[in-house]
Amino acid sequence: MSSFEIKHQSQGLGELSVLFSPIQLGPLTIRNKFFMAPLTRDRNVPTSIPTDLMVEYYRQRAKGGAGLIISEATLITQQGSPWPHAPGIWSDEHLRAWKKITDAVHEEGAYIYSQLWHLGRISHIDAPEQVASGESVYAPSAVGARPDGLSKFRFLPGNPGPSTPVEIKDPRIFIEQFRLAAINAKKAGFDGVEVQTGGGFLIHEFLDKTANKRTDEWGGSVENRARFGLEVLKAVTKVFGPGRVGIKLTPTGGYNDIGMPLEDTLETFTYFITEADKLNLAYMMFPRYEEAIVEVYDGKLRGTPHDVIQTYKPLVVNSKFFTNQNYTVQEAAQHISTGKVDGVFLGTAWIANPDLPKRIQFGIPLNMSIDMGRLYGPRDGSVLSEEELAKGYTDYPFAELPLAN
Structure with a gap:
């Protein structure tokens, strides 16, 4: 179907039509605002190398009309493994496998970013890839994450929580790992990268004073705690160039035993976002606070509730401001059309609807039946x-579209 026909069909959609208009993201013109958020699906069986089945999965969603796809979280090093078969991007085998995926997405007219991921302390010393790496579990400080929440290693005997980490001696080594991962992503054909800056993972751990107890240039003051993340962003931006690096930020915390009091949160993220906005990023993406996914520790919610759009959007001047977290298509369109945000990453809707945009375009009901028992691949x-x-x-059906007049 031509772009003219898509535009014509979308004219009768009212407020939803905003989702079908293009958006400029750095040097890229994205064909619409149907963005696919990173979705962990764990199909890299039997290794950490993407498979032909994954090629089909990503191709389906590009063929179905996605404008921009963010890959599932991808490990930048073998050290640090949350479960068996999490994908990586540290070897030539990974690059060749990801290249099949990026080629498939591009053939269907969509763009794709790689989400670069280092878990930091949310690792276990006995996880398979961790053992194979011969490395310790590393974090800004030797402060372990409490296992009371969801961060348990259910594929290990006793379902343990994360191991107590070893303090990183030289953070520059890990900045270099992000840089090399960005180089690999570029070689693999990705159009850009999204740096996982939240979620209680490595960069977030440096930012958060409950996890970062350092007294050197990488800890203590807001400026020092922000240094690691900003240096990572500078390094990967040099690889991809301006307008091709995005970041995911989770200031509301509440996941993987991380989160500061509101005053500290506002001070830290106001500084970090303001400085990051100077780096010619493509976008910043902020999941909104959602109590349902906030973990409970010692009988208390760990998160820091506040309105991420109202609080941080005024700080984002040079980048696009995106959000996500349990948005309906209608709510996403309303937020975009009223100027609250530049775009919304949808996640759950893409799982059972590989042709999500076309269903919306032609008024075809969404498939709401998700096989939750098969959401993830084998984690044992x-x-x-x-x-x-x-x-x-990959067995969710495409809808039967009406015949063109």
Whole structure:
């Protein structure tokens, strides 16, 4: 279907039509505002290398009309593994496999970014890839994350929580790892990268004073705690150039035992966002506070509730301001059309609707039935057949579209 036909069909959608208009993201003109958020699906069986089944999964969503896809979180090093079969981007084998995916997405007219991920302290010393790396679990400080919440390693005996980490001696080594991962992503054909700056993972751990107890140039003051993340952004931006690096920020915390009191949160993220906005980023993405996903520690919610749009959007001048977290398509369109945000990343809706934009365009009901038992691949280390792995992954149907007049 031509762009003219898509535009014509969308004219009768009212407020939803804003989702079908292009958006400029750095040097890229994205064909619409149907953005696909990173979705962990764990189909890299039997290794950490993307498979042909994953090629089909990403191709489907690009063919279905996605404008921009962010890959599932991708490990920048072998050290640090949250579960078996989490994808990586540290070897030539990874690059060749990801290249098949980026080629498939591009053939269908969409763009794709790689989300670069280092877990920091949210790792376990006995996880398979961790053992294979021969490395310790590293973090800004030797402060372990409490295992009371969701961050447990259910594929290990006893379902342990994260290991107590070893303090990073030289953070510059890890900045270099992000830079090399960006180089690999570029070689693999990605159009840009999204740096995972939140979620209680490595960069977030440096930012958060409950996890970062350092007294050197990488800890203490807001400026020092922000230094690591800003240096990572500078390094990957040099690789991809201006307008091709995005970041995901989670100031409301509440996941992986991280989060500061509101006053500290506002001071820290106001500084970090203001400085990051000077780096010619493509976008900053802020999941809004959602109590349902906030973990409970010692009987109390760990998060820091506040309105991320109202609080941080005025600080984002040179980048696009995106958000996500349990948005409906209608709510996303309303937020964009009223100027509250520049765009919304949808996640859950893409799982059972590989053709999400086309269903919206033609008024076809969304498939709301998600096979939750097959949302993730095997996390116990078992190896399933491709047929089994495809269930609840690539077997969701495309809708039958009406014939063109």
